[in-house]
Amino acid sequence: xxxxxxxxxxxxxxxxxxxxxxxxxxxxxxxxxxxxxxxxxxxxxxxxxxxxxxxxxxxxxxxxxxxxxxxxxxxxxxxxxxxxxxxxxxxxxxxxxxxxxxxxxxxxxxxxxxxxxxxxxxxxxxxxxxxxxxxxxxxxxxxxxxxxxxxxxxxxxxxxxxxxxxxxxxxxxxxxxxxxxxxxxxxxxxxxxxxxxxxxxxxxxxxxxxxxxxxxxxxxxxxxxxxxxxxxxxxxxxxxxxxxxxxxxxxxxxxxxxxxxxxxxxxxxxxxxxxxxxxxxxxxxxxxxxxxxxxxxxxxxxxxxxxxxxxxxxxxxxxxxxxxxxxxxxxxxxxxxxxxxxxxxxxxxxxxxxxxxxxxxxxxxxxxxxxxxx
Ligand code: NAD
Numbered sequence: 001x002x003x004x005x006x007x008x009x010x011x012x013x014x015x016x017x018x019x020x021x022x023x024x025x026x027x028x029x030x031x032x033x034x035x036x037x038x039x040x041x042x043x044x045x046x047x048x049x050x051x052x053x054x055x056x057x058x059x060x061x062x063x064x065x066x067x068x069x070x071x072x073x074x075x076x077x078x079x080x081x082x083x084x085x086x087x088x089x090x091x092x093x094x095x096x097x098x099x100x101x102x103x104x105x106x107x108x109x110x111x112x113x114x115x116x117x118x119x120x121x122x123x124x125x126x127x128x129x130x131x132x133x134x135x136x137x138x139x140x141x142x143x144x145x146x147x148x149x150x151x152x153x154x155x156x157x158x159x160x161x162x163x164x165x166x167x168x169x170x171x172x173x174x175x176x177x178x179x180x181x182x183x184x185x186x187x188x189x190x191x192x193x194x195x196x197x198x199x200x201x202x203x204x205x206x207x208x209x210x211x212x213x214x215x216x217x218x219x220x221x222x223x224x225x226x227x228x229x230x231x232x233x234x235x236x237x238x239x240x241x242x243x244x245x246x247x248x249x250x251x252x253x254x255x256x257x258x259x260x261x262x263x264x265x266x267x268x269x270x271x272x273x274x275x276x277x278x279x280x281x282x283x284x285x286x287x288x289x290x291x292x293x294x295x296x297x298x299x300x301x302x303x304x305x306x307x308x309x310x311x312x313x314x315x316x317x318x319x320x321x322x323x324x325x326x327x328x329x330x331x332x333x334x335x336x337x338x339x340x341x342x343x344x345x346x347x348x349x350x351x352x353x354x355x356x357x358x359x360x361x362x363x364x365x366x367x368x369x370x371x372x373x374x
Contacts, residue, residue, distance in 0.1 A: 001031050001032075001068040001069055001335075001339065001342075001343070001344065002031070002032045002033075002034070002066050002067050002068050002069070003018070003026065003031055003032070003033045003034070003067065003068070003069045003070075003071055003335070004033075004034050004035075004036075004063050004064050004067035004069070004070045004071070004088075005017050005018045005023075005033065005034070005035040005036065005039055005055075005063075005070075005071050005072075006036045006039065006063055006064075006070065006072060006076070006080060007036040007037075007038055007039040008039075008042075008072065008073050008074055009077060009080070010074045010075075010077075012313075012314060012317055013073060013074050013314070013317050014042035014043055014317045014318070014320035015042075015043055015073045015316065015317050015320045015323050015324045015327060016039050016040040016042075016043050016045060016073065016320075016324045016328075017071040017072050017073050017091075017092065017324075017327065017328065017331055018033070018035070018071055018328045018331060018332075019040065019043070019045050019324050019325050019328040020040075020045055020049040020050050020052065020053035020055075021053065021325075022325075022328040022329060022331075022332045023035070023050060023053040023054065023055050024053040024054060025332060026332060026335065026336075027053065027054040027055070029336065029339075031335075032056075033054070033055040033056070034055065034056045034057075034058050034062070034063055034065075034067070035047070035050045035055045035056070035057055035058070035063075036057075036058060036059065036063040037057050037058065037059050040324070042320055043320035043321050043323075043324040044320070044321050045321075045324065061083060063083075064083045064084055064085060064088075065085075066085065067084070067085055067088050068087075068088055068089065068343075068344065069088065069089050069090075069091060069335065069344060070084050070088055070089070070090045070091065071091050071092070071331050071335075072090065072091065072092035073092060073093060073317075073324075073327060074092060074093060074095075075092060075093070075094045075095060075099065075102055076090070076092075078105065081102075081105050081106060081109050081111075082109070084109060084111050085111075086109060086110035086111060086362075087110065087111065087361070088111050088112070089111065089112040089113070089114060089344050089346065090106060090111055090112070090113045090114070091113075091114045091116065091331060091334065091335070092115070092116060093115070093116050093117055093130060093134075094113060094114075094115040094116075094117075094358065095115070095117070096115055096118075096358050096366055096368075096369045097260065097368060097369065097372060100369050100372040100373045101373075103358055103359060103364055103366070103369045103373075104364070104373060106358075106359045107359050107362050107363060107364050108362075109362075110361070110362040111359065111362070112344075112346055112357065112359055112360050112361055112362075113357070113358050113359040114334075114346070114353075114356045114357050114358070115356055115358050115366075116128070116130040116131075116327075116330065116331070116334070116356065117130065117131050118355050118356040118358065118366070119131075119334065119352055119355060119356045120351060120352060120355040120356075121224065121225070122351070124351070124352070125352050127329065127330065127333035128330050128331075128333045128334040128337065128352070129330060130326075130327055130330040130331075131176070132176045133323075133326035133327060133329075133330055134316040134323060134326070134327065135175070135176040135177040135180070135255075135316075136176055136177065136180040137180075137315065137316040137319050137322065137323050137326070138177045138180075138255075138284055138312070138315040138316055139176070139177035139178060139179065139180030139181035139184065139253075139255065139284070140180050140181070140184045140319070141312075141315040141316075141318055141319055142177070142181050142253050142255075142282040142284055142312060142315060143169075143181050143184040143185045143188065143251075143253065143282075144184070145282055145310055145312065145315075146169070146185075146251045146253060146280045146282050146310075147188060149280045149300075149308050149310065150167060150250060150251060150278070150279075150280050151278045152164075152167055152250060152278070153166070153167065153189075154166065154167045154169075154185070154188035154189050154190045155188060155189025155190070156189060166189055166190055166191050167190045167191070167250040167251060168190065168191050168192075168193070168248060168249045168250050168251070169185040169190040169191070169192045169193070169249060169250065169251040169252075169253065170192075170193045170194075170195065170213070170245055170246060170249040170251070170252045170253070171185070171192065171193070171194045171195070171210070171252075171253045171254075171255070172195050172196075172242070172252065172253070172254045172255065172256055172266055172267070172291060173195075173196055173254060173255035173256035173257065173284075173285075173291070174194045174195065174196040174198075174201040174204065174205050174255075175196070175201075175255060175257070177255040177284055178194065178196065178253070178255040179194075179201075179204055179205070179208065181253045181255065181284075182194050182205060182208045182210045183208050185251070185253075186208055186209045186210060190250075190251070192208075192209070192210035192211070193210060193211045193212070193213050193245060193249075194208075194210045194211070194212055194213065195212070195213035195215070195242070195245070196227075196256075197218055197219070197220035197227050197230060197234075197238070197256070198219075198220055198221045198225075198227055199219055199221070200221060213241075213242075213245055215237065215238055215241040215242070217234070217237050218230065218234045218237055218238055220234070222258075226258065226259050227256075227257075227258050228258065229258045229261050229264075230264060235264060235265075235266070238266055239265075239266060239268055239271070242266060242267070242271060243268070243270060243271045243274055244274075246267060246271040246272075246274060246275060247271065247274030247275055249275065249279065250276070250278075250279050250280070251279065251280045251281075251282070252267060252275075252279075252280075252281045252282075252292075253281075253282045253284065254266065254267060254281065254282070254283050254284060254285055254290075254291035254292060255284040255285065255291075256285060256291050257285055257288060260368070261288075262288055262289040263285035263288040263289045263290060263291050264291065265289075265290070265291060265292070265293050266291045266292075267281065267283075267291055267292035267293065268293050269293045269294055269303075272292065272293070272294055272303050272305065272307050272309070273303070273304075273305050275305065275307045276306075277305060277306030277307070278306060278307075278308075279306075279307045279308075280307070280308045280309075280310065281295075281307060281308070281309045281310065282310045282312055283295040283309065283310065283311055283312060284312050284315070286298070286311035286312055286313055287313055287314075290311065292309055294309050295309055295311045296309075296311045297311045297313055298311055298313045299311050334352070334356075337352065338350070338352070338353060346360055348360075348365070
């Protein structure tokens, strides 16, 4: 297959879909790869490293010429969609429900499209799980941002000038991002508490050396290991129970999400007011509405009481070298798995293709997108 790797153009998107060592492996598997000039520059993968790995470097329309697959990180803009050859397959974090009209444009262009975030999170697909590889980076970076913004140390220190108490960190939502945030905050020496509406994660939180915050009367285990949406009564119980824990924390990192829904608001303005001046909230759910009532996506605001609230957006793109490396391996695993009889097999009888293909040869096949467009 011929695989094209365009340069990402979305503001702040510093990742690249394939990195040189992964390209060398794909070329070893018989594929040909063209990389747009400068595609890896923002992630510190220079053109000559791609050329050394065996990729052709091209500009403009030549990037896409004859491509069977276009591998991207974020969804393409209209001009980029127009450049994709009819019959090719677009692969990326396409966020179909965030912009259903974009999916319509893929169909009109006569291409196929596969959304990496819709790959079923089964054991078979673990190596392709870009949601996990990128969420983990987000969880790590959230702690680094919090440590940077907090006017205190994270670790306990015993010095000749006296003892410094460790920072208290509360992580709300202990999925992939939350568990990485817990592990990172622990490694920096903070006292960490984790909370999730799925009590099944209690042991995982404790195994990282954190305490688990118990809230009686709320159990949200839903399908496929995800949380279900809570009732307004359950959310009220949670918010009330959390005010004390939030007020006693120097740092709160929120990652609570329910697939396909707006993020639940768990940190109210009252809870923020209970925090000491200088405390920090990093809201990883900012892009889907925020877990904190005061969050503004893409901005850092300071509350009246002096609490910094960081509305974190696309943190994986701020760690572009490793985010690209891991994402590229996810894409490699996917392409290798789907490559059968010298083509990409996007048939509905394959579990992974059935979950992730949103447009098949010009036809929208993702039911939630169809409903959103109707
Ligand atoms: P996510 O990003 O959808 O949600 C993050 C966390 O928020 C989840 O743990 C969820 O329970 C929690 N949450 C939702 N509503 C909440 C509320 N009101 N209060 C507190 N917490 C709330 O989830 P994710 O991190 O992508 O994945 C969640 C789970 O999916 C994992 O823990 C795991 O069980 C499963 N998973 C399985 C695989 C696999 O088997 N290959 C891979 C990845 C994830």
